[in-house]
Amino acid sequence: MQRSLTRFRGTLPELIVLAAVTAMHAPALLGGTYFLDVYLTEVHPHLDEVRRALDEGTLPYWSSALLLGYPLAANPQVGALYLPHLLLLWFGFDAHQTLAISAWLHALLGGLGALGLARRVGASGPGAAAAGLVYGCAPFVVFYHQATHGLIALGVLPW
Secondary structure (H helix, E strand, O other): OHHHHHHHHHHHHHHHHHHHHHHHHHHHHOOOOOOOHHHHHHHHHHHHHHHHHHHOOOOOOEEOOOEOEEEOOOOOOOOOOOHHHHHHHHOOOOHHHHHHHHHHHHHHHHHHHHHHHHHHOOOOHHHHHHHHHHHHOOHHHHOOOOOHHHHHHHHHOOO
């Protein structure tokens, strides 16, 4: 019994970060929208085109439906060939769901990375949890989904 309680205390900071980051992203994960003009004019249409290409059985290199033609694969902001996005789109998630899940996962990854980094430099459990919370729930991290390449970088930065 004592051993399982000690193990639970050891994972409590991770559970706190998981709960807080999930709570911050819950509105979008449950179907709400991000209210940023860049999201509506750039990110969402790009992912819609990636999904369309996948539905047609082609790789998302180019879209003739955006502007006078738009390079999807050549633009890192689209993340057209980023494996987590491809998998989410391939398995039937729409562009909004894909972005919401991606934003949540990368914020969680960054928060847990900051927690682990804090532990490696000697922080206590509560201190490491605070580091993970500050990083994973920072407004910049939560709302930086308008540029998927930046979101991905923020997720892996602390690691």
